[in-house]
Amino acid sequence: MTDSPEPFIQIRDLHKSFGDLKVLQGINLDIPAGEMVSVIGPSGSGKSTLLRVLMTLERPEQGEVLIGGEPLYSMDGEGHTTLPPKAQFRALRNRIGMVFQHFNLFPHMTVLRNVTEAPVRVLGVSRKDAKAEAMKYLDEVGLAEKADAYPAQLSGGQKQRVAIARALAMHPEIMLFDEITSALDPELVGGILALLDRLGKRKEMTMLIVTHHMNFARQSSDRVLFFDGGVILEDGKPDDIFTHPTHDRTREFLKSVLEV
């Protein structure tokens, strides 16, 4: 990707609480288009919440988010976050996709239907074209022969591949992955991580990946964010963060996860 004049994703002073619990406490982050960013940090530090706010599954109380220069969240005069008009909001959300820890496939639809339903219903693609495209993505994740199966007939790893194909079929410019290997048997994890690595290398999407796999974060991503207590404590090149972190908290965290 060429250097764009402004970062593709801009996050300014983002705050999110659940009741009294402050989960995001001022996130500032610029991500250029095509970057693959790994997000690491202790449990409860707000990693999922950031992704969920970007996916519009949660509304922040305060702060701004710009996607390609357009506001997804902006601040009104009183310091509260507001959304753009509905059409604009939906158009922006179309550019973002997400893959979840627990797959969330639609159990009453075949694999093929899971992948084609949104392109057909949301983007208005014809069934025929959607099917051809879906087969391309299913082939990409190695599951073309399961097109007519139902999710219940698939293994965890296969379900997650379908979920990835389903998200890809919407052509998102930004893809959010929230611990997508955590519900999988260990022997299935490698394949999914390899798939992520392949997607990242293409630089077609900007990817934010919450992961507990430090080797993956270090070897596959362009950049690593270390979350702690609702802020980004450390932000840099993977090798820098893993070899000489600047904060004690980062060192402690890395020591605890690398020991297991």
Place this chain on the structure above:
Amino acid sequence: MNLSLATGAQWDWAFAWEILPQLLSAMRVTVTATLLGMSLAVFGGLLLVMMRRSHIKTLSRSGYWTIEFIRGTPLLIQLYFFYYVLPEYGLQQSAMVTGVLALGLHYSSYMAEVYRAGIDAVPKGQWEAATALNFPPKRTFFTLILPQAIPPIVPASGNYLVAMFKDSVLLSTITVTEVLYTARDDIGSDRFRYLEPLTLVGVLFLIVSLISVAGIRRLERHLEKKR
């Protein structure tokens, strides 16, 4: 203890055979009223649950109170209201139409609660996946959530179908010539015999209920296999 009936009527098989065709055809009225009433309740319940879930406050409030009001008052009173009061305001229909409307409305409120339970049981992740794929709210509800909510509520809906079937005898109080009306007012009071007609009515209800229950079980199993 003396268990013999003083001057009780003796069961008369010939009489029973004679009135059976008449009762069977009245049973058709009962079954028709139930099926029509249930179709209304299936749609009415969905409508009420959608009102309740609406983001528009007045709509969700009126949905809530409609459900509570209908559930909290006796079907018989609603039936009388429809039959005796509405015509005073110029809304006059046949007894059968009135009866079907009252049954349908009353059971809509039960069905609304059944739908609600089914919808609440769909995992939150399904709604989130729908948002992540940018499905509009109506699409999410009708093509993603509702199809998952319905199979688990088939048993409860089946119970209400059987309950409505039994409640439909109340239609006899507004002169619908369903099976109880026929047994009591057409046959019983004409021939001064109640033992055979009332017994047969009970047996007919039992048979139809058992058949419905078996049908619902089959449907359940069919839906389970599909999942």
